[in-house]
Amino acid sequence: MPLEQARRLWRTLGFPERGDEKAYSEEDVIGLTAIADVMRDGLVDFDRALNVVRGAGLSMARLADWEMGALIQPIEDQYADNGAPPSTPTEATAWALERYGDRFEVVLLYAWRRHLAAAVARLESMRAIAADPHTTDLTVGFADIVSFTALSNELTREKIGDLVEVFEARCGDVIAVNGGRLVKSMGDAVLFVNEDALRAFATAEGIIKVVGRDKRMPDVRLGLATGSVVLRLGDVYGPPVNLAARLTQVARRNRIIVDHDTAGRLPADQFETRPLPARPMRGFGVMEPLTVRRI
Template sequence: MVDSIPEGARYTASEVAERTGVSLEQAKRLWRALGFPEAGDEAFYTEDDLVALTTLTDILATGIIDFDLAVNLTRGVGLTMARLSDWEVSAMVHHLEALGRLEERPAVKEVAAALTDEFNERFEGLITYAWRRHMSAALARLEASEAEDLGTTQVTVGFADIVSFTALSNTLTQEKIGDLVELFESRCADVIAVQQGRVIKSLGDSVLFVNDDPIRAYDTAEGIINVIGRDPRMPDVRLGLATGSVVTRLGDVFGPPVNMAARLTAVARRNRVIIDETTAAVLPPEQFETRRLPARPVRGFGIVEPVAVRRH
């Protein structure tokens, strides 16, 4: 049972399934994939809900994709839009607080008034533009890929990690923790974009990124250290880089280089870049000086010799 019935609810799940031409279980799977709670036998679904599911079933009817792929893609939309909505609302709350326009918490009316139809309509246009632009970039990366398996790609993976974040967060107020994380993520994202890399995900105290060019990946790591670790107002950071083949799924990347980059941050010194042997081998020696560090056990990889690196 859901907590509340949305305004304009008029259809039951069975009626939605009947009107969209799919089974009740299929309708429920698509609805769950969007990230919304199910209802029982009560009239819970609105006209907009029916239109959304009809759009999905119309796509299925073309034969371009099958039902399992539809659920997969729908889940991506649901996850992305849920995070974007939370991001948008929390950013607006922070903005209104800074302007002194929030007197009570939760200030739903004030936030809703700021997120007017006029604002959201324009923001919706931005979402569509960004999606199309990123789609073009994804297709370009696919075309440029030299991997035999189209699901894999050769990249340098970077992992940036705030040093002693747990201990640091215990000394800060919740507001300051939020400001720190936001500043960390935004500065990392700026540096990564400048070096033509991609942010894969952020985890509060860490950011995972990839770059097709290992030199640019190193420049990204150095850039993050410059804008965060060497800023006296910010905490220290550690960077790990690993190169190799990764699998791209659901907007994320998986494979040994991802795990290695994350593990290397545990052995990196503050405001330093540590790389694996593969990355060391592809960085031109006339530009970079590398130095093997003492061998040590790395979880999941056995005994590993990390490599310290710097530009000449």
């Protein structure tokens, strides 16, 4: 592999360059060799390889930060309980990786294979109904915590972290139960998609139940919008994504606001809709959102 390509892949994985300094290990060689082999076989060209490793780098960086945030304290405690002298986080983590690293790798590979199979199934489903497998109709949901900035000024950093962790976990559980997909979380908000409006509404109801109705948790707001979206690199793009976020901004506490397309796809004998006053929404002009409730 040309040196410039190797450096570009290295940067795309999210690692800092070290110039001409001797700073790489045999593991680094093995990793880049694996990418080079796939390119040599013709499965991907260099540009597509960059896309793949960018996703891997971003995902693994977030996962590593998440794991350290959740595990560093028990790792250090167990390291000390085993009779080790006072240590740095690096020493304790190295000890934990030597003892448990292979099991974490099993979980990581298992989760990746299961999610890969699910992604293939979604692709097959979309190809059956659309010429472009990267574009499909979905209901997009956006849920955010009410007055999160004010809460952040009142709570300690530890309590803010706990709040965000519980919010994400509860939302993720509800989304999975209703057959949706958590696209991304942004601290005080989550973005999810469902293949139909009915399941998306059930997801929104569930989030209100487990977060907004819990007196120990803050209130939430939900926006749903339906339409054609583009799927790229694990994310979703398109007007419904932006509209769902805009609708959330005008929703009342623990209420669900939807666009007309979403409302039209809900069974009329099960739901009652009520128009709200028309208002300007950035990027969409003046719109009339709807509130929806089960009959």
